[in-house]
Amino acid sequence: MKTDLGGVNVPALRSHNAALVLDLLRTAGAAGISRLELAERTGLTPQAVSKITARLRAEGLAEEAGHRASTGGKPRTVLRLVPSAGYAVGVHLDRDELTTLLADLAGAVVTLRRRPLGLGEGTGSVLDAVTEDVRRVLAEAPGPVLGAGVAMPGPLDHRAGVPGRVTGFPQWAGHPVREELARRLALPVVLDKDTNAAALGLAVRPGAPGSFAYVHLGTGLGAGLVLGGAPLRGDRTGAGELGHQTVLLDGPPCDCGGRGCLEVLCLAAVGRGEPAEAARILGAGAANLVRLLDIDQVLLGGRVVLAAPEVFAAGVREVLAGLGLTTPVTVAAERDAVARGAAWLTLAPVFGK
C-alpha cells in the first residue's frame, strides 16, 4: 500500500502510535474513549497520548465527546473519531454488476450506486463505467477523499494492481487496472480480490474474531482469509482460492483447467435450483478450511447465500457438525460487503491495519 494519499493530511500514516490511537477512537464509536483508557490500551505514556490526541484534534480527526464520571477523581474528557474528516470510494466490479459507494472515515456508507455491467463487455467500456460512477459518488463527497479501493474476481496481483486470468474473462489478464483508474480518477487506487476486500471490511468491525474465513458464493466461489487479525493474501495474492480446490477427482471440467472444483460443483447445484445441495458442497469446502487453518469462525456471504441465508447456514453447520467441528457459522448479511470492504482497502492503513 502506498502512503501517498493525494495530498490529504493523514497523520496516522506518518506515525504508528497515532494510527493505534486513531483505531481505538474508531472502535470506541460515538461514545468515545478517555485519554487514560487510550494510554492503558496502547501502552503509551499519558503524555504521549496527550500529544497525539492534541495533534489529531488540531487536524480535525478527533474531537471531544463530553465527559465521563470516573471513580474518585475528576470527570474524564472522552474523545472520539470525526468520521467526516475523510472519505473513501469502494468499488465492487462483479461479473455482472457494478457497485460503487462512498464511505466516511468510520466506514459508514454515505452514498451508493449500482448498475448491471458485464465484466466481459471489454476492459475499455467497463473501466469507462467505473470511472463514470466513481465520479458521480465523488461529486457527493462532503469532504476530502483519500482514494478508491476496487474489488474484482481473482486471480489478480494486489501489489501490482493487475488482474490475472479471471475465469471466463481472459481479456482482463495483465490489464493495468489500478494504474489506469488512478490516472483517470486522479486518486490513489488499490486493487484486490472481491473476497479479500469483504474479509478486510469484516475484520475491522469492532468485536470481529481474530481468525476467520469469509466464504463468498455469488457469481463465483472464493474465500477471504483473516488470520491473527490481518488478511492473508499470499505473496502472489493467490491465497483463498477455495473455489478451485478439487473435491471430486475426474469430476466435471472447470475453466481454471482443473476438474471437480468446488466452484463448478457448487454453481451447478445452484443452477439446478438445489440450494441445500449447494450448501452441502459449500460445507465441504468450509470444513476443509476449518481443518486446515483452525479458524474461529466461518462467515458466509455473497448474493446466492443471501437469497437463502438459513439454508446455507444450516447446510454448512450440518457438514461441520457431522465432522465434529464446532466452529460457529454465521451469515455476513450486508448485501454490499465487498464494496464496503473495498473502501476499507483505502481506509485501513489510516488505522494501521
Ligand SMILES: [Zn+2]
Ligand atoms: Zn477450477
